[in-house]
Amino acid sequence: MDIMTFLADDAVSLDLQAKNKEDALKEREELGSTGIGQGVAIPHGKSDQVKSICASFALSKDGVPFDALDGEPVHILFLLVAPDGEAAAHLKALARISSLIKDKYFRKMLRSAKNIEAVMSIIKREEKARY
Numbered sequence: 435m436d437i438m439t440f441l442a443d444d445a446v447s448l449d450l451q452a453k454n455k456e457d458a459l460k461e462r463e464e465l466g467s468t469g470i471g472q473g474v475a476i477p478h479g480k481s482d483q484v485k486s487i488c489a490s491f492a493l494s495k496d497g498v499p500f501d502a503l504d505g506e507p508v509h510i511l512f513l514l515v516a517p518d519g520e521a522a523a524h525l526k527a528l529a530r531i532s533s534l535i536k537d538k539y540f541r542k543m544l545r546s547a548k549n550i551e552a553v554m555s556i557i558k559r560e561e562k563a564r565y
Contacts (some may be wrong), residue, residue, distance in 0.1 A: 436561050437489065437534070438554070440448045442544075445490035446550045451509065455500045469502025473545075474535050478514040478528055480521070487516045488528050491553060493545065510535070510544055534560055 455469075468477040475498075490513045497507025512531050516524035534540055540560050547553045 435523065435530060435544065436488075436565070437527070437530055437557050439491045440487040440527060441491060441554075441557070443550050443554060445488070446491070446553050447468050447492040447548065447549060448553070450492040450494040450498065452494065452498050455494075455498060455508075469508050470535075471504035471506065472538075472541065473495035473497065473502075473506055473509040474512075474540050474541065475502065475508040475510070476512045476528065476531055476535070478516075480518050480524060481514050482510065482518045484515050484517050484526065487514070487520065487523055489514045489527070489531075493494075493547070493553075510541060514562040527533070528560075530565075534564070 467475075469475040490557065492511045494507075494509050497509050498511070501509040501510060512523070512535070514527055514531065516527065532556070537560075540556070543556045544553060547556060
C-alpha cells in the first residue's frame with residue numbers, strides 16, 4: 435500500500451501555524467501521544483466518517499510542543515484516518531509511514547521541502563526505492 439494512494443496534494447501543508455498540540459490536532463491524543471520522537475508525530479485513528487484511508491501531511495518550521503516521547507517539538511506531522519472495520523489496512527498504512535519516517539535522510543528531505551510538489555516527489559521516490 436503506497437502512501438501516495440491515500441495522501442492527496444491538497445492534504446499537504448508546508449506552513450503549519452499551530453503553536454501547540456491541541457491546535458495542531460483535535461483527535462485521539464487522549465489515548466497517548468502520537469509524537470514518536472525525532473520531530474515526528476503520526477496521529478492516527480478510525481472513523482465512520484471516512485469511506486477509505488486518507489492522510490494529511492504538515493510541516494511546522496517552529497515545531498509544535500506535542501508531548502513526544504523524546505520531549506522534542508514536532509516538525510513533521512502525518513495524520514492518518516481509516517474507516518471503522520479496516521484495522522488491517524489502517525495498520526499497513528501506519529507501518530508504511532513509520533518505516534519511511536525512521537530514516538534520518540528522509541526526515542531531513544521532508545523538512546527542507548519548499549513546496550507541495552517536492553513533498554510528494556520525496557515520498558514517491560523513497561517508496562519506489564524501498565518497496
